[in-house]
Amino acid sequence: MATAFDRSGDSPTLAQLRAAHVARTRVELIRDYQVSLQLRASIEGTGSYLPERVLDNFELERMVDTNDQWIMERTGIRERRIAAAHETTSSMAVEAGKIACADAEIDPAELDLIILATITPDQLVPAAACLVQDALGAKRAAAFDLNAACTGFLYASNVAAGMIGSGMHQRVLVIGSETLSRFTDYTDRNTCVLFGDGAGAAVFTARRDGRGVLYSKIYADGEHAKLMQIVGGGSARPSSNATVDARQHYLRVAGRHVFKFATNIFVQLIEETLAACGLAFEDVAMVVPHQVNERIIDAAMRKLGMPAEKCFVNIDRYGNTSAASVPIALDEARRQGRLNPGDTAILLGFGAGLTWGATVVRM
Numbered sequence: 006m007a008t009a010f011d012r013s014g015d016s017p018t019l020a021q022l023r024a025a026h027v028a029r030t031r032v033e034l035i036r037d038y039q040v041s042l043q044l045r046a047s048i049e050g051t052g053s054y055l056p057e058r059v060l061d062n063f064e065l066e067r068m069v070d071t072n073d074q075w076i077m078e079r080t081g082i083r084e085r086r087i088a089a090a091h092e093t094t095s096s097m098a099v100e101a102g103k104i105a106c107a108d109a110e111i112d113p114a115e116l117d118l119i120i121l122a123t124i125t126p127d128q129l130v131p132a133a134a135c136l137v138q139d140a141l142g143a144k145r146a147a148a149f150d151l152n153a154a155c156t157g158f159l160y161a162s163n164v165a166a167g168m169i170g171s172g173m174h175q176r177v178l179v180i181g182s183e184t185l186s187r188f189t190d191y192t193d194r195n196t197c198v199l200f201g202d203g204a205g206a207a208v209f210t211a212r213r214d215g216r217g218v219l220y221s222k223i224y225a226d227g228e229h230a231k232l233m234q235i236v237g238g239g240s241a242r243p244s245s246n247a248t249v250d251a252r253q254h255y256l257r258v259a260g261r262h263v264f265k266f267a268t269n270i271f272v273q274l275i276e277e278t279l280a281a282c283g284l285a286f287e288d289v290a291m292v293v294p295h296q297v298n299e300r301i302i303d304a305a306m307r308k309l310g311m312p313a314e315k316c317f318v319n320i321d322r323y324g325n326t327s328a329a330s331v332p333i334a335l336d337e338a339r340r341q342g343r344l345n346p347g348d349t350a351i352l353l354g355f356g357a358g359l360t361w362g363a364t365v366v367r368m
């Protein structure tokens with residue numbers, strides 16, 4: 006799928022395409038030329054931030070009735086990061102955003118939109134994205150939060166791609182940032198082993214050279230909203246002594262149900278994405294999935310018949326960081342040289358809502 010023009014910043018001319026595709030028909034040449042000229046949201050830079058404090062399985066053994074072996078076997082998680090008292094979702098988002106902007110060689114003042122995907126904003130009002138906008142000095146950028154749980158980065162990339170494709174925005178910073186430790190019940194062994202804190206970011210800019218988002222699709226099914234939820238603190242059950250006493254400000258998960266959903270949806274997303282884009286497994290350099298559970302990822306890759314090494318996994322070090330997990334993994338994949346300019350990657354996520362979605366991007 007890669008063409009000789011993927012690394013250049015300019016649109017290829019018809020003459021260049023003709024030279025590279027001498028054997029192809031005139032119809033194919035014209036189609037390629039038109040596709041190559043489409044305005045696309047290209048990932049120009051990425052960044053991530055993980056708090057220093059490590060919470061490993063042995064420390065959890067001292068907090069709840071669990072053990073390292075159970076957690077490793079059932080989830081693949083060895084340790085996760087926990088934000089320091091002074092750190093927040095917006096402060097981690099700022100750090101990841103700064104690195105992504107530097108990587109893209111863009112001054113934050115040039116951004117025209119910031120989308121922060123999170124389920125753990127600093128406070129209900131205002132949007133944490135506005136705090137990020139201020140801290141980055143991104144004075145020209147509009148800013149909003151987006152809540153699609155673990156699918157947050159996929160939803161936000163979809164919006165960014167649409168905004169850029171329509172010509173409405175040119176430089177969009179998409180961030181996934183979560184401080185899940187503040188909403189995790191460390192007396193509940195069913196959930197406290199799963200989650201961690203962190204932030205990942207990507208700068209999308211408008212390009213017409215064939216790079217960028219080739220495909221993006223997002224879904225929701227609110228019928229299963231209760232599978233993962235924080236019931237306290239919203240307008241339905243405002244914070245009160247009673248909601249605090251009932252521990253309703255913590256994330257609750259119906260793990261076994263989510264496990265089944267996640268395994269099936271992973272396979273479905275990859276199959277429909279490949280079909281929609283006319284891609285074969287061999288065309289995909291890397292699958293970057295939401296880091297939900299290593300068993301889910303392994304089972305899905307086996308079912309698809311895709312080699313495990315085509316899938317980026319870092320859940321052992323960070324656990325599930327919800328909206329931050331895909332951009333952190335994407336950033337690590339790029340920095341480790343596992344995703345390079347011209348490569349095609351499938352990013353995918355699924356989570357509370359229920360929500361799920363996938364994005365295909367040519368780097």
Ligand SMILES: CC(C)(COP(=O)(O)OP(=O)(O)OC[C@H]1O[C@@H](n2cnc3c(N)ncnc32)[C@H](O)[C@@H]1OP(=O)(O)O)[C@@H](O)C(=O)NCCC(=O)NCCS
Nearest residue numbers: 071072075079155194195198258260261263264297298356
């Ligand atoms: C949570 C998850 C790891 C549990 O693994 P599982 O193999 O499905 O385990 P089960 O739910 O069948 O529970 C098996 C037993 O382990 C116990 N258990 C749960 N957590 C445990 C822990 N941390 N340590 C030890 N035992 C634990 C359960 O109580 C259960 O005991 P029981 O059979 O006596 O009731 C797995 O279901 C999962 O990863 N689900 C998706 C995670 C998720 O929802 N993420 C958020 C949204 S993306």
